[in-house]
Amino acid sequence: MFLTDQEKRMLDGEMGYPIQKGMQIMTVLGESFGAERMVNVSSSHMPGASIMLLGRAGMMFVEEMAAKGGQFSTFTTTNPTSCDDTLWEKLGIGKDIVDLQARLTAAYQKLGAITCATCTPYFVGNAPRLGEHAAWGESSAVVYANSVLGARTNREGGPTALASSLTGKAPAYGMHLPENRCGKLLIQVTRPISGIFEYGSLGYHVGAVAGQLTPVFSGIPSDVSFDELKSLGSALATSGAVSLFHAVGITPEAPTLEAAFGGKKPEVELEYTAKDERAAVEHLNLEKSDHVDWVYLGCPHCSILEVRDIARALAGRKVHPEVELWVNTSTAVRTLARHMGYAAAIEEAGGLIVCDTCPAHTPSREMAKKQGYRTLTTDSAKMAHYVAGEVGFPSHYGSTEKVIASAISKRWEG
């Protein structure tokens, strides 16, 4: 693998141990994927930010890099942690986890990360431009960065994202190379779709068909929102290994169908039908009873517009006293929601705005057991997919309106 003189000096340790360690990780990674060179990276998003997922050994590695003078050279943000600092007692999270989480977050801060603790870092300022190389972890964020922003990132793990942050480098393979960014699979969307749930169902169906192939959507309406694209991408990355999609006339690398396919013909062509949508919904809507106890909105973390819409939908209504409604977002968005009065509206209705974590990053299995929850009701295809494994029970999956209505009535209208 070709290294510049500067990269060789990094690898030789001339710029200190953390950079040397980072370059060792980058060169091993690059050689295993046949990369010929490095690219300069300006933005990173750290997936290993939850102590529950990273563990003590991972935390000690991050602490070691910080103690030895490591400093991130990219704009680095962090994924959700294990707890909401303001709600951990109410949610039944142990103090031992809170303390370990604080140590890990402090180490990231010492390294120079913006510890925003969200899977939607693009809503809090980390938004690399078209063609900019990045090193992001968190599958839903990766697909958004590649597809909606047009940045170039592979799906990084904790150590490789950390190494890129320290060195400002990533091996040039996969999504960094323009020839790997062309569409392979054409999806004709001929029926009207809208909202988080319908875009999530579309993504969930197509992800399962696509595997690692890059899908190109034709027929997505031009007024599709960023939140709908967020839902589409996160679902694609849940049922498949998709890191990039194109939507013709909408996403930056797909001004035309020809551009989306790099001038080549699609390998596969499909039409998205009502039957496909029904199959995706049936696959995710696994709870058979109408029982509702834990209602969850915000996977991926809500934008300020989603929080606003939830606040509006709850106006003049009350969450059932035996239901817990989570609206999941970042502290940054919750702060803005407080400023706008949306947070007060949600809390007055009996909902909780839970920040900086999510059921996949917090000890939710123990929490659910303690609270006596039996099911989770959500509008998110990704959360509906993971909840059985993370929490141990099935989900109700439906539109945002239906999910909110179930929080009021404590009943799922199947």
Ligand code: F3S
């Ligand atoms: Fe974000 Fe957790 Fe969903 S990290 S994408 S809210 S599973």
